[in-house]
Amino acid sequence: MQNLSNGIFPKGEVNPFGQYFVGTSYLNMLTTDGVSIGNVTFEPGCRNNWHIHKAEKGGGQILLCTGGRGWYQEWGREAQELHAGDVVVIPAGVKHWHGAAKDSWFAHLAVEVPGEETGSEWLEKVDDAEYSKLP
Numbered sequence: 001m002q003n004l005s006n007g008i009f010p011k012g013e014v015n016p017f018g019q020y021f022v023g024t025s026y027l028n029m030l031t032t033d034g035v036s037i038g039n040v041t042f043e044p045g046c047r048n049n050w051h052i053h054k055a056e057k058g059g060g061q062i063l064l065c066t067g068g069r070g071w072y073q074e075w076g077r078e079a080q081e082l083h084a085g086d087v088v089v090i091p092a093g094v095k096h097w098h099g100a101a102k103d104s105w106f107a108h109l110a111v112e113v114p115g116e117e118t119g120s121e122w123l124e125k126v127d128d129a130e131y132s133k134l135p
Contacts, residue, residue: 007041010039012041022048023046025099027041030109035112037110042070044104045101048123051123052092052120053113053119056082056114057117061090069083069103070082
């Protein structure tokens with residue numbers, strides 16, 4: 001099992017948004033000047049709750065995967081396996097979740113797309129039974 005504690009960016013501290021995650025994740029904000037970019041590292045099996053990035057104009061999020069193996073899923077669609085080098089563009093208003101595979105650490109840069117009246121709406125946890133079906 002790959003440990004990403006020595007990834008290309010330091011993993012940072014335990015994620016202060018941990019109440020919206022199953023398992024432990026770490027957050028290292030790389031910049032909040034202009035465009036907010038955070039390095040998020042997930043322990044094996046860790047994932048965030050379903051959530052929506054809201055915006056009146058613009059907004060959304062881009063995930064730049066940097067290590068390990070993880071998952072991304074939009075509501076009503078199949079989960080998509082993620083690896084280092086993958087890029088996920090998440091438009092504002094799309095309900096989704098992302099996190100690590102059961103057997104792998106996972107890290108991505110979370111780039112907040114600038115917009116007007118932006119914010120995140122945190123929703124229900126990912127169903128454990130559905131998550132456990134993922135390889």
